[in-house]
Amino acid sequence: MEMIHSEKLVYEYDKRDEEGNVIGTNRAIDGVDIDVAPGSFVAVLGHNGSGKSTLAKHMNAILVPTGGTIWVDGKDTKDPAELWNVRQTAGMVFQNPDNQIIGTVVEEDVGFGPENLGVPTDEIWKRVEDSLRSVGMLEYRKASPNKLSGGQKQRVAIAGVIAMEPKCIVLDEPTAMLDPNGRREVIQAVEKLREEKNVTVILITHYMEEVIDADQVFVMDDGHIVMHGTPREIFSRVDELKVYRMDVPQVTMLAEELRKRGLDLPRGILRREELVEALCRLR
Amino acid sequence: MIRDITIGQYYPAESPIHRLDPRVKIVCTLLFLISLFIQNSLLGYVIATLFLGCVIHFSKVPVKYIAKGLKPIVILLLFTVVMNLLLTRGGETLVHFGIITITENGLRTSVFMAIRLIYLVAGSSIMTFTTTPNGLTDGLEKLLHPLNRLNVPVHEVAMIMSIALRFIPILLEETDKIMKAQMARGADFESGNIIQRAKAMIPILVPLFISAFRRANDLAMAMEARCYHGGEGRTKMKPLRYKGRDKMAYIFTLIYIVVIFMVGRFVPFKLWVF
Ligand SMILES: Nc1ncnc2c1ncn2[C@@H]1O[C@H](COP(=O)(O)OP(=O)(O)OP(=O)(O)O)[C@@H](O)[C@H]1O
Ligand SMILES: [Mg+2]
Numbered sequence: 001m002e003m004i005h006s007e008k009l010v011y012e013y014d015k016r017d018e019e020g021n022v023i024g025t026n027r028a029i030d031g032v033d034i035d036v037a038p039g040s041f042v043a044v045l046g047h048n049g050s051g052k053s054t055l056a057k058h059m060n061a062i063l064v065p066t067g068g069t070i071w072v073d074g075k076d077t078k079d080p081a082e083l084w085n086v087r088q089t090a091g092m093v094f095q096n097p098d099n100q101i102i103g104t105v106v107e108e109d110v111g112f113g114p115e116n117l118g119v120p121t122d123e124i125w126k127r128v129e130d131s132l133r134s135v136g137m138l139e140y141r142k143a144s145p146n147k148l149s150g151g152q153k154q155r156v157a158i159a160g161v162i163a164m165e166p167k168c169i170v171l172d173e174p175t176a177m178l179d180p181n182g183r184r185e186v187i188q189a190v191e192k193l194r195e196e197k198n199v200t201v202i203l204i205t206h207y208m209e210e211v212i213d214a215d216q217v218f219v220m221d222d223g224h225i226v227m228h229g230t231p232r233e234i235f236s237r238v239d240e241l242k243v244y245r246m247d248v249p250q251v252t253m254l255a256e257e258l259r260k261r262g263l264d265l266p267r268g269i270l271r272r273e274e275l276v277e278a279l280c281r282l283r
Numbered sequence: 284m285i286r287d288i289t290i291g292q293y294y295p296a297e298s299p300i301h302r303l304d305p306r307v308k309i310v311c312t313l314l315f316l317i318s319l320f321i322q323n324s325l326l327g328y329v330i331a332t333l334f335l336g337c338v339i340h341f342s343k344v345p346v347k348y349i350a351k352g353l354k355p356i357v358i359l360l361l362f363t364v365v366m367n368l369l370l371t372r373g374g375e376t377l378v379h380f381g382i383i384t385i386t387e388n389g390l391r392t393s394v395f396m397a398i399r400l401i402y403l404v405a406g407s408s409i410m411t412f413t414t415t416p417n418g419l420t421d422g423l424e425k426l427l428h429p430l431n432r433l434n435v436p437v438h439e440v441a442m443i444m445s446i447a448l449r450f451i452p453i454l455l456e457e458t459d460k461i462m463k464a465q466m467a468r469g470a471d472f473e474s475g476n477i478i479q480r481a482k483a484m485i486p487i488l489v490p491l492f493i494s495a496f497r498r499a500n501d502l503a504m505a506m507e508a509r510c511y512h513g514g515e516g517r518t519k520m521k522p523l524r525y526k527g528r529d530k531m532a533y534i535f536t537l538i539y540i541v542v543i544f545m546v547g548r549f550v551p552f553k554l555w556v557f
Contacts, residue, residue, distance in 0.1 A: 099501035111520035
């Protein structure tokens with residue numbers, strides 16, 4: 001069974017005037033079909049306002065589709081009886097690290113999710129320790145979140161989701177507000193989780209470098225999924241990406257420019273080593 | 284400057300006071316606050332000082348840190364002292380100069396009032412310094428649990444309080460940032476009369492409120508995403524159970540209260556050594 005499966009998903013935000021009366025609708029997602037296999041790593045790219053966050057919120061039943069259906073681990077998110085199941089199955093990490101930490105001590109924040117699930121006390125402690133260790137934040141368990149760096153806060157937020165033992169975790173631009181160091185920390189933590197716990201990861205991001213290890217990439221534009229494939233496939237379509245106002249990784253860009261100047265390089269080079277190797281082979 | 288406000292913040296440390304059950308700390312803090320008002324003698328204040336000193340010592344919170352928390356009440360403190368000093372009549376006149384008359388009673392009341400206020404803030408900040416906001420709200424929730432039967436939403440109120448406490452430092456930092464941003468645009472918060480200054484605050488308050496609402500919205504979403512659905516069916520990571528040391532603390536505070544009460548009752552008011 002697919003971890004996440006949607007059919008003709010549509011979501012419309014109400015447009016309101018000054019007094020709050022509904023004056024129309026704004027279609028943020030328009031007929032999205034998406035399939036995510038269990039245990040895979042899926043990246044979603046797209047320009048600002050393309051509907052990525054709206055899509056992410058559907059995977060956690062924060063938003064319920066106005067049209068079509070989305071199933072999370074086989075559960076229809078429209079079904080109120082499955083609401084808490086869906087939210088436990090698909091954990092969510094948001095962009096702003098300050099606005100998603102509820103506890104005033106790191107370990108209490110990580111325990112918040114399991115507390116809500118009604119997990120017994122001993123088990124909560126075990127889960128908190130385990131998830132803090134897996135994101136490398138165990139030594140900060142007694143610290144105040146306000147004293148942590150952005151990257152550390154995001155790792156705590158990830159631990160908070162992991163402690164609920166989800167099958168799938170959705171990260172909505174978790175690195176957007178971080179410096180390069182914080183970004184690396186967070187991405188490494190996510191990679192480690194994938195290896196250790198085999199959770200499905202759905203990463204929404206603006207940074208192309210974070211996408212190259214993904215199994216699948218979806219590119220969104222104006223509420224539609226406009227491109228879909230492996231990173232190599234996606235990034236070999238440089239011109240098409242430009243139409244959707246997307247960048248490609250620097251190395252890919254360089255290889256593409258060189259190719260245009262007549263060098264015989266393959267398409268879709270993603271890593272520096274690949275480029276070096278391909279260049280060496282030319283001689 | 285605005286980050287100096289320390290009231291309501293947790294001070295992480297390993298101390299016997301930190302380890303006490305939050306309920307003990309809430310109840311004992313209340314008792315201590317009451318104790319400040321049921322007596323009015325030098326001896327009483329000496330005992331209260333000893334008690335507070337003991338607690339501060341065991342809590343391992345630096346005195347400097349507590350003193351910093353007193354800063355915001357300095358104006359209130361000065362105001363009370365001056366008012367009491369000038370307006371209380373009775374007893375010997377110590378100073379008489381034009382319209383200013385300071386009497387013995389005035390001096391005594393103002394000194395005691397100042398001590399009371401300081402102890403009030405110090406006493407309650409010891410509670411918040413040594414208890415995590417989660418602990419505090421858990422304690423309150425449990426103490427007030429009987430009110431549930433009167434349809435008071437105890438859990439919700441407790442949750443609101445704990446979140447408010449968590450966001451105080453964040454919002455203060457934000458205020459600081461907005462102030463600096465407005466100052467960089469030429470805003471002037473220091474000069475002018477009170478009305479002008481109040482008007483100058485508007486460009487700070489509007490963005491602050493907008494951002495606070497946005498944060499509230501985000502946080503509510505993050506809480507829902509983590510399956511928060513009120514107090515029902517919720518377990519606790521740190522459930523409250525009284526231990527031996529909690530009983531000891533209750534007994535200690537009770538003895539203190541009884542002693543203070545006795546002092547207030549039977550030791551003559553006039554133990555005022557000059
Ligand atoms: N709460 C809301 N009310 C009304 N319209 C909204 C709301 N949230 C988003 N929208 C609209 O829906 C569309 C998609 O927004 P969404 O936040 O999903 O985009 P996004 O791809 O996540 O963008 P970004 O990269 O900026 O995060 C946008 O046109 C936006 O204006
Ligand atoms: Mg977004």
